[in-house]
Amino acid sequence: MRLVSFLVSAVRVGMSFLLGSTGETITEKSGHLNLGIPGIMCVGAACGCITESFYVTSCGGIDHVSGFVAVALPILASFAGGGLMGLIYSFLTVSLRANQNVTGLALTTLGTGLSNYMIAQVSGSSYAQASKIFTKGLPIADRLGVFGRLVLSYGPLVYLAIIIALTASWMLTRTRIGLNLRAVGENPATADAAGISVTRYRYVATVVGSGIAGIGGLCYIMDNLNGGWEYTIDAIGWLAIALVIFTLWKPNIGIIGSIVFGAFYVVSSYITGVSFNFKAIIKMLPYVMTLIVLVFTSFARRKENQPPEALGLPYFREDR
Amino acid sequence: MHKSESHEPLFHIVRREHVSLKHSVMVRAAAVVLALLVCALVFFLLTGKSPLQFYSAMIDGAFGTKRRIWLLAYKTAILLCISVAVTPAFRMRFWNIGAEGQALVGGLACASVMFYLGGKVPNPVLWILMSVSAIAAGMLWALLPALCKARWSTNETLFTLMMNYVATQLVSFFINTWVKSGSGTLPPMTDYGLPTLGNAWILNIIIVIIITVLMHVYLFRSKHGYEITVVGESENTAKYIGINVPTVIIRTMLLSGALCGLTGLLVVGGTNYSITTTAIGGQGFTAIMVSWLGKFNPLYMVMTAFLLSFLSRGAVQVSTVFKINDSISDIVTAIILFFIIGCEFFINYRVVPRHASSDKGGAK
Numbered sequence: 001m002r003l004v005s006f007l008v009s010a011v012r013v014g015m016s017f018l019l020g021s022t023g024e025t026i027t028e029k030s031g032h033l034n035l036g037i038p039g040i041m042c043v044g045a046a047c048g049c050i051t052e053s054f055y056v057t058s059c060g061g062i063d064h065v066s067g068f069v070a071v072a073l074p075i076l077a078s079f080a081g082g083g084l085m086g087l088i089y090s091f092l093t094v095s096l097r098a099n100q101n102v103t104g105l106a107l108t109t110l111g112t113g114l115s116n117y118m119i120a121q122v123s124g125s126s127y128a129q130a131s132k133i134f135t136k137g138l139p140i141a142d143r144l145g146v147f148g149r150l151v152l153s154y155g156p157l158v159y160l161a162i163i164i165a166l167t168a169s170w171m172l173t174r175t176r177i178g179l180n181l182r183a184v185g186e187n188p189a190t191a192d193a194a195g196i197s198v199t200r201y202r203y204v205a206t207v208v209g210s211g212i213a214g215i216g217g218l219c220y221i222m223d224n225l226n227g228g229w230e231y232t233i234d235a236i237g238w239l240a241i242a243l244v245i246f247t248l249w250k251p252n253i254g255i256i257g258s259i260v261f262g263a264f265y266v267v268s269s270y271i272t273g274v275s276f277n278f279k280a281i282i283k284m285l286p287y288v289m290t291l292i293v294l295v296f297t298s299f300a301r302r303k304e305n306q307p308p309e310a311l312g313l314p315y316f317r318e319d320r
Numbered sequence: 321m322h323k324s325e326s327h328e329p330l331f332h333i334v335r336r337e338h339v340s341l342k343h344s345v346m347v348r349a350a351a352v353v354l355a356l357l358v359c360a361l362v363f364f365l366l367t368g369k370s371p372l373q374f375y376s377a378m379i380d381g382a383f384g385t386k387r388r389i390w391l392l393a394y395k396t397a398i399l400l401c402i403s404v405a406v407t408p409a410f411r412m413r414f415w416n417i418g419a420e421g422q423a424l425v426g427g428l429a430c431a432s433v434m435f436y437l438g439g440k441v442p443n444p445v446l447w448i449l450m451s452v453s454a455i456a457a458g459m460l461w462a463l464l465p466a467l468c469k470a471r472w473s474t475n476e477t478l479f480t481l482m483m484n485y486v487a488t489q490l491v492s493f494f495i496n497t498w499v500k501s502g503s504g505t506l507p508p509m510t511d512y513g514l515p516t517l518g519n520a521w522i523l524n525i526i527i528v529i530i531i532t533v534l535m536h537v538y539l540f541r542s543k544h545g546y547e548i549t550v551v552g553e554s555e556n557t558a559k560y561i562g563i564n565v566p567t568v569i570i571r572t573m574l575l576s577g578a579l580c581g582l583t584g585l586l587v588v589g590g591t592n593y594s595i596t597t598t599a600i601g602g603q604g605f606t607a608i609m610v611s612w613l614g615k616f617n618p619l620y621m622v623m624t625a626f627l628l629s630f631l632s633r634g635a636v637q638v639s640t641v642f643k644i645n646d647s648i649s650d651i652v653t654a655i656i657l658f659f660i661i662g663c664e665f666f667i668n669y670r671v672v673p674r675h676a677s678s679d680k681g682g683a684k
Binding site: 033035088092096097098099101102103105106107108109110112113114116117120238241242245275276277278279280281283284287288290291294295298299301307311312318 | 333334335415417468472473474475477478479481482483485486489490492493494495496497605606608609612613644645647648649650651653654655657658661662664665668669
């Protein structure tokens with residue numbers, strides 16, 4: 001039973017990584033290495049929690065809220081908050097042609113500061129109570145034993161994360177929009193010559209990707225911390241960026257990858273007899289595994305496993 | 321047939337051929353002034369107090385007392401040191417965003433020499449060992465991504481980013497190994513710190529000034545510096561004129577890592593005498609912005625490092641005086657950064673409105 005509860009909590013924290021990494025994958029496919037993802041996830045989390053807090057207060061307490069609205073409204077707010085951050089990033093990097101790394105890091109500074117400031121303005125308990133709505137699984141889960149607990153016991157955000165990852169994966173590989181997006185990220189000049197609007201694709205991919213990552217921040221607060229606030233949500237964002245590399249820019253592999261990362265993230269609370277210092281080594285493992293994957297793929301040089309060719313590079317038509 | 325005019329966009333963007341110094345200084349100054357106005361406005365909306373109080377608190381926090389001035393100078397020096405360290409790599413378009421980790425392992429190596437050998441060897445020998453190990457550790461942390469980049473062109477941005485977090489966990493591992501009580505804080509090993517002149521900060525500041533000047537000479541007056549610039553502009557050109565690109569990449573990254581390690585030495589061995597996972601405090605990331613804003617020129621970077629240190633020291637004071645959440649420091653810094661990042665566009669490009677450009681086209 002201990003193993004089951006370990007896996008369940010690995011999935012719950014893993015899904016916040018999955019949302020972050022799916023968002024970042026969509027962004028990176030357009031050629032943007034958005035290092036603002038940690039800040040975006042913070043802002044997404046803060047927007048979701050604050051909206052939830054206002055909603056709960058306006059209904060006159062957690063007992064009077066409608067379950068659907070209490071879940072849908074914060075998700076939309078997180079998406080909007082993350083998307084707005086993505087818009088700042090796109091405006092600076094696409095329209096004002098700023099350096100991507102510098103803009104991304106500044107965005108992370110803004111996001112961590114802004115989210116910690118905003119969240120201090122509302123009472124913590126109002127959104128913390130709502131986390132039980134977010135984590136409520138299907139009622140039949142309890143009757144189906146281990147299968148029920150492992151597959152059906154999660155809250156809506158976990159299933160949403162998987163649906164988004166599968167949809168993103170399908171969009172990227174099976175639709176014309178995905179093909180165009182990948183073309184923009186691989187070789188913007190060619191895409192431009194083929195009549196694809198590089199500017200529009202980069203804007204939309206970054207804003208949508210950032211919005212999805214914003215939901216990831218909310219997922220971390222609601223599903224993993226049960227509504228408690230943490231000042232270091234940005235650490236989740238860096239893991240999400242690592243996960244993008246670990247899963248070779250494929251959101252469907254990301255579902256497995258995120259559970260693996262989640263397992264490493266929570267494992268130290270589930271194993272006994274391990275000394276305190278060794279836990280740091282366990283926490284190091286996701287990064288080390290990512291490094292191994294990164295080196296190995298560049299070593300193997302298989303075309304389909306490489307980062308997008310134009311990742312991190314600006315594109316200005318006039319500069320050609 | 322449509323008129324051709326209707327297909328023309330509202331404006332188009334032209335790169336400026338020659339950017340005059342006056343123009344670039346004016347645009348940057350305007351951006352900083354505008355950013356400070358926006359910060360004051362944000363402050364007014366949050367607290368309802370006059371913007372003048374905001375500015376005076378900022379200045380008081382940075383220059384209010386003798387100690388604050390020293391601290392500001394020290395903070396500027398440390399930030400400048402990391403910024404100077406990452407600059408040669410950036411000039412080569414090698415996006416080393418792992419300065420945080422490289423400085424941290426430098427500090428860790430220094431702390432471990434202090435922890436294991438402190439008191440067992442004479443202090444001058446200890447200082448040499450601390451310096452050598454810190455620099456070597458920083459170099460090792462930079463060598464791994466450089467080798468992979470040179471050999472298999474592994475994406476260096478992602479590689480160095482991951483190395484930061486490996487370094488953080490490594491520090492956490494050693495602190496928990498050394499501190500048996502489990503408190504997670506290593507008491508300062510003051511007896512084994514680097515020698516000081518007058519106060520704890522002067523020597524650090526002098527070292528950084530020397531490094532900055534030397535780096536400027538290295539980048540702009542030496543053959544190595546020239547090779548770095550050529551590799552950065554075009555790897556193919558570099559190959560064509562006989563520059564061994566992998567050698568330049570590895571050599572430059574070793575230099576970059578060594579200076580990051582040195583920063584770790586100054587922070588751990590020269591100031592704190594102890595180490596935490598946040599000893600570098602994100603300065604490795606801020607340094608990337610300092611270097612970029614300073615156009616990868618060590619002398620300009622003195623100003624950008626000073627600006628960012630001033631902002632963070634000033635904002636700390638603002639949050640204490642007006643009892644606002646200390647996240648205000650991050651918000652103020654980010655607003656100013658966005659303005660400076662955005663203003664680069666107006667330095668390098670011109671926006672030509674539709675009609676002006678069609679007139680010009682007609683004249684041709």
